[in-house]
Each structure stands twice: as structure tokens, then as C-alpha cells.
Amino acid sequence: MSDNRVYSYSAVLMGSPILLKLCSHDEAMASRVFQLIKRYEDLLTVNRAESQVMDINHAAGRHPVTVSRPVFQLIQCAKAASMVRDSAFNLAIGPLVKLWRIGFHGHSVPDAADIRARLALTRPQEVILDETTCSVFLQQPGMELDLGAIAKGYIADRVRDYLRQQQVEKALINLGGNVHTLGEWAIGLKKPFADAQALIGSLTVNGQSVVTSGTYERYFEQDGKRWHHILDPRSGYPLDNELDSVTVISTDSLDGDIWTTLLFGLGVEKGCAALRQRQDIDAIFVTKNRDIILSSPQRLRFAPLDSGYQVIDCTA
Ligand code: FAD
Ligand code: MG
Numbered sequence: 001m002s003d004n005r006v007y008s009y010s011a012v013l014m015g016s017p018i019l020l021k022l023c024s025h026d027e028a029m030a031s032r033v034f035q036l037i038k039r040y041e042d043l044l045t046v047n048r049a050e051s052q053v054m055d056i057n058h059a060a061g062r063h064p065v066t067v068s069r070p071v072f073q074l075i076q077c078a079k080a081a082s083m084v085r086d087s088a089f090n091l092a093i094g095p096l097v098k099l100w101r102i103g104f105h106g107h108s109v110p111d112a113a114d115i116r117a118r119l120a121l122t123r124p125q126e127v128i129l130d131e132t133t134c135s136v137f138l139q140q141p142g143m144e145l146d147l148g149a150i151a152k153g154y155i156a157d158r159v160r161d162y163l164r165q166q167q168v169e170k171a172l173i174n175l176g177g178n179v180h181t182l183g184e185w186a187i188g189l190k191k192p193f194a195d196a197q198a199l200i201g202s203l204t205v206n207g208q209s210v211v212t213s214g215t216y217e218r219y220f221e222q223d224g225k226r227w228h229h230i231l232d233p234r235s236g237y238p239l240d241n242e243l244d245s246v247t248v249i250s251t252d253s254l255d256g257d258i259w260t261t262l263l264f265g266l267g268v269e270k271g272c273a274a275l276r277q278r279q280d281i282d283a284i285f286v287t288k289n290r291d292i293i294l295s296s297p298q299r300l301r302f303a304p305l306d307s308g309y310q311v312i313d314c315t316a
Contacts, residue, residue: 009034014041014152015103016176021185023170033173036162037155043071044151046094046144053145057094061141064130072134075127078150081258082124082233088265089258090233094144095121102229102238103218109227115236122233149230153211153257156180160209160253177217179210180253191306192216192244192286200292200309203284204301205249211256213264214245214286230264241267247284249300255281268293272314 009020009030018037020030045051052067053075059065067075078091095118101107126139138145147154152175159173160180170183179187184206191198193216203210215228215238232239246263248256259281263271268285275283275295282300285293286309294300295314304311 011037013037014045014155014175015047016152017174018176019172019174021172022168029166029168033159033162036159037175040151040155040158043068044074044147044155046146046148053147056136056138057144060138060143064128064133064135064137066133066135069134072129072131072136074147074150074154075136075145076129076131077254077258078145078147079124079127079129081150081262082127084262086265087262088230088232088239089149089261090122090124091145091147091150092122092124092127092138092143093149093231093233094146095142096231096233096236097146097148097229098144100227100229100231102220102227107220107227109222119233119236149213149261150254150257152176152178153209153253153255156209156211156253177212177214178253178257179212181205181207181209183207188305189247189284189286190214190216190245198306200286200306201284201302201304201311203247203249204303207251209250209253209256210247211250211253211260212245212247213260216244230261232265239264242287242289243267243285244288245286246271247286249282249284250280259283268314271295275314 007022007025011018011034020033043052046053052071056065081089082091099110099118121140121142128137156173156175156178163171163182172185173180186202186204187210188199189201191200219226219228228238230239246260248259250256263283283295290309292309292311293314297313
């Protein structure tokens with residue numbers, strides 16, 4: 001028997017609320033999906049003492065560490081994104097993330113000297129990869145990988161693959177801002193710094209990934225300023241530009257997760273220019289001035305829901 005009902009299942013994993021929507025009541029399936037996410041969290045987390053990524057971090061400046069092929073490939077992909085000229089994405093950002101502690105207990109604005117010292121430990125070219133042995137070596141003691149800006153995207157793709165393999169035709173997974181879909185769904189875009197339920201618009205996608213990075217997701221206030229969790233690898237401080245959030249629409253969530261960070265670093269103008277070269281990636285920028293900028297109004301099925309915001313075409 002089939003109906004149009006949607007069944008929601010939730011969990012807390014990776015310090016984030018996880019939501020799975022299925023079109024049939026299937027607790028066993030939901031539980032297998034959450035177990036799959038948990039398995040990847042255990043491999044990739046840097047928020048506990050042990051994981052494959054932590055093994056690499058613990059051996060920094062001492063010796064290479066062999067990891068499983070999927071973990072190696074994810075690190076390889078994260079390094080490639082980090083080596084792009086002027087990239088805001090940096091897989092070796094760990095020492096700075098740990099210094100700021102944004103979104104965790106004990107956050108505060110660090111001393112400028114401490115930030116400078118840690119910046120010297122975040123060079124992506126000092127992450128040495130050996131494909132034949134699947135090993136990763138951090139050249140300086142104190143270096144730390146942090147895959148927080150890419151791992152959720154990778155995991156969302158693995159959930160998509162699993163559901164497909166199980167012949168599920170329609171489902172949605174939300175890993176706290178990383179949404180992936182099978183079939184058609186309308187996805188709400190959060191209003192920055194408002195109630196959790198407040199939306200600025202709704203985006204309809206079919207089988208695509210929708211990843212949002214927002215400064216409102218994790219931040220604290222000090223000295224009359226908001227300090228958010230997306231750090232500028234060039235300065236060591238939170239990225240400071242016109243943006244409140246960037247949403248990326250793509251086939252794979254891995255690309256979406258990388259591109260939200262890249263576009264955050266580029267800002268609206270350079271970001272739109274970069275996207276003109278990429279037919280496979282679309283974005284929705286939301287600015288502090290309450291503009292919503294669509295990279296491709298022809299392709300994006302976006303409906304505004306808040307009259308306080310104005311929608312602008314990237315090509316305008
Ligand atoms: P994105 O914008 O996609 O990424 C921002 C995150 O990436 C930052 O939080 C930081 O970790 C890192 N980062 C910051 N600047 C840069 C940069 N310039 N380049 C590259 N990376 C950058 N949170 C908890 O509170 N407790 C947990 O136990 C916990 N465990 C986690 C385990 C895993 C496997 C993962 C993937 C995440 C976990 N998190 C946990 C959440 C994590 O700390 C980040 O907050 C989260 O991944 C941010 O994702 P996002 O999509 O909101 O932001
Ligand atoms: Mg990201």
C-alpha cells in the first residue's frame with residue numbers, strides 16, 4: 001500500500017540534529033541510515049580522542065599514518081580544494097578551530113599572537129599524501145586536519161547511495177544544514193539570525209544536494225561583534241564580508257560542501273563570476289543587506305517567503 005505521507009526520523013550525531021524523511025514507515029531503515037552516519041562519524045571526527053583522522057593528527061611531525069581508502073580519498077579531495085589559488089577552504093585549519101572553540105564550551109577571541117602562531121601550522125602543502133600506501137603525513141608538530149567543512153557532504157552522499165541501493169525512490173536526509181534528496185522536495189531556506197522556523201524562501205529540487213553554510217549556525221558575541229565559525233585561512237579570523245549565508249545546489253553534496261566554503265571566501269561578485277564557469281553548481285547568496293542573489297534564476301526553482309528580502313539575479 002502506498003500513500004503520500006512522509007515519515008520523519010531524527011537523531012543527534014556529529015553534534016548536529018539529523019533528520020531523515022521517508023515515504024513509508026520504516027524504522028529499521030532509519031536505524032540503518034543512522035548507523036551508517038555514525039560509522040563515518042567514528043572515522044572522521046576530530047571532536048574525540050580517537051578516529052582515523054585523529055590518528056593522523058596525533059602523529060603530526062612524527063610519521064605518516066595509513067588510513068582506509070575512503071578516508072584517504074576524502075582527504076585527497078579536501079587537499080585539492082585547499083590548494084586552489086586564494087582558496088578559503090583549508091583542510092589543515094584544525095589548530096585555529098581548536099583555538100577559537102566556536103560552537104564549543106570555552107570560546108573567546110584569541111590573542112593576535114596566538115592566531116599568528118597557529119596560522120603557521122595550517123599550510124595545506126604540508127599535508128603529504130601517498131596514494132600507494134594511503135598514508136597521510138602532517139609535516140609540522142601541532143598540525144591538525146579538520147574535515148568539518150566537507151565531511152557532512154561526503155556522508156550525505158553515502159546515505160544517498162545507500163538509500164538508492166535499497167531501492168528507495170523518495171527520501172530526504174538533513175545533516176544539520178547539508179540536505180540531500182531522492183525524488184522531489186521543497187526545502188526551506190533559513191532566515192539568518194531569526195527563529196529556527198523562520199524561512200526566507202523555499203527551493204524545490206529533485207535528487208539534488210542543497211548545502212547551506214551560514215554565519216548564524218555557530219557563533220558567539222564578544223566586544224559588540226559576532227564571531228562565527230567559518231574562518232579565513234589567510235587571517236585566522238572569521239571570514240568578514242557581505243554574506244550571512246551561502247546555499248549550494250549540486251548533484252553531489254561533497255561538491256556542495258566544498259563550494260559553500262569557497263563561495264563564502266569569494267563573496268557575491270567573484271562567487272557569481274566563478275559559477276559562470278560551472279554549469280553543474282548553483283548558489284543562493286544571502287547578504288547582510290537582505291538581498292537574495294540567485295546564480296541562475298532559470299535553473300533554480302526558488303520561491304521567496306519574506307518580503308523583507310529582495311531577490312536579485314546574479315547576471316543583473
Ligand atoms: P561549514 O561551513 O561546511 O564548515 C565550517 C566548519 O569547518 C567549522 O565549524 C570548522 O570545523 C571548519 N572550518 C572553519 N573554517 C574553515 C575553512 N576555512 N576551511 C575548511 N574548514 C573550515 N560538533 C559538535 O558540536 N560536537 C561534535 O561532537 C561534533 N562532531 C562532528 C563530527 C563530524 C564527523 C563532523 C563532520 C562534524 C562534527 N561536528 C560536531 C560539527 C563540526 O564541529 C562543525 O561545526 C560542522 O561540521 C560545521 O558544518 P557546517 O556545514 O555548519 O559548516
Ligand atoms: Mg562546507
